Amino acid sequence: MSVYAMQATTTARPAGLLARAGAVPALLLAPCLIWIFAFFLLPLGLMCWRSLASEGFSLAPYAVLFTSPLYVKVLLTTVKMASIATVCALLLAYPIAYTLTVTGGKVRGAILLFILIPYWVDIIVRSFSWLIMLGDNGLINKAFIGLGLVSEPLALLYNAFSVLVAMTQILLPITIVTLFGAMLRIDRTLMAAATIHGAGEWQAFRHVFFPLSLPGVYGAGLLAFILALGFYVTPALLGSPKETMIAQTIMVDASQLLDWPQASAAAAVLLLITTTIAAIYNRYFSLDRLWGGSEP
Amino acid sequence: MSSSADTARASGARLELRNLSKAFAGVRAVDRLSLDVPAGAFVSLLGPSGSGKTTTLNLIAGFLAADTGDILLDGRSVADVPPHKRNIGMVFQSYSLFPHMTVADNVGFPLRMRTRLSREAAGKRIAGMLELVQLSHLAARYPRQLSGGQQQRVAMARALVSYPRLLLMDEPLGALDKKLREQMQIEIKRIHRSVGTTVVYVTHDQAEALTMSDIVVVMHQSRIAQVGSPRALYESPANLFVADFLGDSNLLPGRIVETAGAQAIVELGNGQVVRVARGEVTLMAGQKTVVLVRPEDMRVGEPADGQDAVSGRIAEVSYHGDSYRLEVAVGADRLKVRVPRFSGTDLAPGQDVQVVWRPDAARLVPVDAAKEG
Numbered sequence: 001m002s003v004y005a006m007q008a009t010t011t012a013r014p015a016g017l018l019a020r021a022g023a024v025p026a027l028l029l030a031p032c033l034i035w036i037f038a039f040f041l042l043p044l045g046l047m048c049w050r051s052l053a054s055e056g057f058s059l060a061p062y063a064v065l066f067t068s069p070l071y072v073k074v075l076l077t078t079v080k081m082a083s084i085a086t087v088c089a090l091l092l093a094y095p096i097a098y099t100l101t102v103t104g105g106k107v108r109g110a111i112l113l114f115i116l117i118p119y120w121v122d123i124i125v126r127s128f129s130w131l132i133m134l135g136d137n138g139l140i141n142k143a144f145i146g147l148g149l150v151s152e153p154l155a156l157l158y159n160a161f162s163v164l165v166a167m168t169q170i171l172l173p174i175t176i177v178t179l180f181g182a183m184l185r186i187d188r189t190l191m192a193a194a195t196i197h198g199a200g201e202w203q204a205f206r207h208v209f210f211p212l213s214l215p216g217v218y219g220a221g222l223l224a225f226i227l228a229l230g231f232y233v234t235p236a237l238l239g240s241p242k243e244t245m246i247a248q249t250i251m252v253d254a255s256q257l258l259d260w261p262q263a264s265a266a267a268a269v270l271l272l273i274t275t276t277i278a279a280i281y282n283r284y285f286s287l288d289r290l291w292g293g294s295e296p
Numbered sequence: 297m298s299s300s301a302d303t304a305r306a307s308g309a310r311l312e313l314r315n316l317s318k319a320f321a322g323v324r325a326v327d328r329l330s331l332d333v334p335a336g337a338f339v340s341l342l343g344p345s346g347s348g349k350t351t352t353l354n355l356i357a358g359f360l361a362a363d364t365g366d367i368l369l370d371g372r373s374v375a376d377v378p379p380h381k382r383n384i385g386m387v388f389q390s391y392s393l394f395p396h397m398t399v400a401d402n403v404g405f406p407l408r409m410r411t412r413l414s415r416e417a418a419g420k421r422i423a424g425m426l427e428l429v430q431l432s433h434l435a436a437r438y439p440r441q442l443s444g445g446q447q448q449r450v451a452m453a454r455a456l457v458s459y460p461r462l463l464l465m466d467e468p469l470g471a472l473d474k475k476l477r478e479q480m481q482i483e484i485k486r487i488h489r490s491v492g493t494t495v496v497y498v499t500h501d502q503a504e505a506l507t508m509s510d511i512v513v514v515m516h517q518s519r520i521a522q523v524g525s526p527r528a529l530y531e532s533p534a535n536l537f538v539a540d541f542l543g544d545s546n547l548l549p550g551r552i553v554e555t556a557g558a559q560a561i562v563e564l565g566n567g568q569v570v571r572v573a574r575g576e577v578t579l580m581a582g583q584k585t586v587v588l589v590r591p592e593d594m595r596v597g598e599p600a601d602g603q604d605a606v607s608g609r610i611a612e613v614s615y616h617g618d619s620y621r622l623e624v625a626v627g628a629d630r631l632k633v634r635v636p637r638f639s640g641t642d643l644a645p646g647q648d649v650q651v652v653w654r655p656d657a658a659r660l661v662p663v664d665a666a667k668e669g
Contacts, residue, residue, distance in 0.1 A: 187390070187392065189388055189390060189392045190392050190394060190395075192357075192359055192379075192388070192392070193386070193388055193392040193393075193394070194394070194405070194409075195359075195378075195379045195380050196357055196358075196359075196379050196380070196382075196384055196385070196386045196464075197380075197385065197386070197405055197406035197409060197410075197454065197455070197458070198380050198381075198383075198405075198406045198409030198410035198458065199380055199405075199409045200378075200380050203380075203409060204380075207394075207405070207408075207409075208394055211396045212395070212396055
């Protein structure tokens, strides 16, 4: 779980905070900065160091990562699964987030509650609950057999399908909330302006709202994708070896093979990929906007 | 949507509001409002905030549905016509330009939505509109690269490009500074003259309403307080609200003593008797009334033949560049007097003066006419 948490922290910290700091802000930030240094940057540095200097300086663990068919396959699987889950989460989240922007008061509150309750439930519990839903004797198969739609239970579990369903569901709340935040910042009078100047509801959405919501879509997608790259419990519980993702490999390296340099190298590469994506996004869309900052 | 937007050029619609009402959570925002706007007229809805003018505009646009009443364009009800099919142009307070489109694309938006013009024809129309608002050189810019005044002009061009029957403007100059606002007022009038569409203009700025409009509708507490030409409203307000709301005013309560031809004799609260032009108000002796005299119609000095005067003491003098404004204490009341800058230099607080005006500058304001309309 630690890789997961670390990634969220790195991306959530907009650059330039330090640069602008005067004396008072520096003082106010000090406890937080010390914390980040001692419990985040320092271990991270040690991890990277370990990946390079286990028995004298060596890039060997990295060479293994990019040459061993196992690691290459796992990395590709990780990117593939994370991409699909992200796209699914975005497709499902967009209409819900849009609905949230056009409802108000109690309805909005109720919808938000139903979005957030699963978010507060631990990932392990959420992943486990899919076992109950998707198993051979699970709710879905029982219902299908009961209805006579199928005679044999469908293979819903321990494959890419079950992993993606669960990943999507786990990514959904954060995706919805991020999209919703971005959509709320779209000036609704622009829709009125489109309407009075001849656009029907669909046209106003297509020509005005949707293009203006795209930065939010990219932002939510980025967030979901980075989170998805670090998934561990979900593929471990719901997948087969074919769906092994990088976090699982790191875990095996570290805890079963005790190959800490190798685990460190894999973690460092994962970190590099996520920060690179975040940096590219920041360059073109400005991360600040996602966190409520001003327009570029 | 008309079959060809081109035929609509230079023919604004006649707008009729029939007994229009709209309530929000039980509170009347617009209360039984009826209004006739002739084709091609420039009408202002003027009133303090909360008087219902923006709600009225939103009802005309179709963003809100009226609880009762009807809206007719050229005699035809638009109650069941959705906003995007009403062929109305609108300029919003915050301009509401599409931030992801260039100026040319913003202006072209109504054409893309409403017409099947070829690209060349649309391009020509957009170019013509940008020329009208004098922004041809900025066609490729994005709204955020423009100043407030320029965005305002783009909003005008977008609202007019499809030759709408009706142009709605919601406090369009509210965000601009004074100089630019005055410049844009002239600009908007010029554009109105050249396109000939009917304009409904919402503002809380009375100077704006008076200088730009053919007809001013003063709104108060969800109703129309008075409708008329700017001159009629300023010079013959139909009730106390309009008299007080428009311009500076001295409102002197009194009682009618007698009516004599075109004049009425009124006894003011302090016992002084003045003559007042009757106007078109029906009067009866003994009736309570209020006399309106505008500060700029008063002067200090000796009364000439046929002028009325009251004695008082100067309480305050303030310099306003083009004039001095005095507050003259008359008994318990205070009169506001405006004197030209060249004749105000000797005046100082504490001086005893006579405030003088011509009887035809004084007006009677019906006291309980506020419930009309």
